[in-house]
Amino acid sequence: MDAAKVQAALKDLGQPGYRWDQVRKAVFDQAVSSYDMVAVLPAEVRAALGEKAPILSFSEHRVDSSADARAYKALLDLPGGGTIETVLLKPSATRWTTCISSQVGCAVGCTFCATGLMGLARNLTPEEISDQVLFWRQYMKRMGLDGRLDNVVYMGMGEPFACYEQVSASLRTLMDQKLFGIGSRHISVSTSGVAPRIEDFGRDFPQVNLAISLHAATDELRTRLVPMNKAYPLAKLADALKKYLTMTNRKLFFEYVLLKGENDRPQDAQALVSWLKGLGPLSLLHVNLIVFNQTDTPHQPTDESDARRFQEQVMSSGLKATVRQNLGRDIGGACGQLVVLEKAA
Helix, strand or coil: CCHHHHHHHHHHHHCCCHHHHHHHHHHHCCCCCCCCCCCCCCCHHHHHHHHHHCCCCCCEEEEEEECCCCCCEEEEHHHHHHEEEEEEEECCCCCCEEECCCEEEECCCCCCHHHHCEEEEECCCCHHHHHHHHHHHHHHHHHHHCEECCCCCCCCCCCHHHHHHHHHHHHHHHHCCCCCCCCCCHHEEEEEHHHHHHHHHHHHHHCCCEEEEEECCCCCHHHHHHHHHHHHHHHHHHHHHHHHHHHHCCCCEEEEEEEECCCCCCCHHHHHHHHHHHCCCCCEEEEEEEEEECCCCCCEECCHHHHHHHHHHHHCCCCEEEEEECCCHHHHCCCCCCCCCCCCC
């Protein structure tokens, strides 16, 4: 929902100021999916708002549920064509997280990521980004899913720092206490390493979590896996992260997808440790290890035993490292699996 658009529409309709409060509370507090559900609004106002300022900026194409009902993946049709995927996850009994997209496709081209196979079609608007959270809140209400969705990760389709202005506007909407009301520390933004934007992010959103999609700690290997490394090699990325840590004193998260025989060897773990130790206090660095989720690429997932060995080697240096649980694999909703294979309706 574009709050400014709704307020302008209400003004054009000659409605008093309190109408916006009625709409806002219904949409953001009660998760209504239609203006027809806002009984306090006059019928003609409900109809006009539906035409002038729809609650959602896209339409639902399909929602898939994992067998264990802990992951849901939605395919959403955008106005003017194009589709995106977004995921709802239940990592614990009472906690819900959504993984949202910032672009239609992605230009970074990580060789193990399904989204990268699509290329980039366009950036999402701020409304299209934040509306994914609104969509899942409505879905949870409709399906009777217990709990509250208040954790958001920008780890879906796209490179958030390649559309920094749109992502920034969506973040402000999500953190607005009169709208979504999501705390800054319950939001994480992931980047493949757009170094110039890291300092901007630290200045603009010092309390929002930052995650770096690293995947390798030598330029030769990282350039092969993450082509963006050519533009922002590890030395340049390290400089940006040092400034970020000095500016924010906030914990940094590093995502590392483990690929069998490519970046999961003892020497790869040692390179990772050496590179991270050069950034700053180890207490501010956390490595999230992700066993590769199969995509239409030649890569293979590392063995579980090798993942644990890699984790132990990293932790033995004093760094924190966890192996992330992969929810939604059976519906293509796990990390790196988001890709649009269908055309919009």
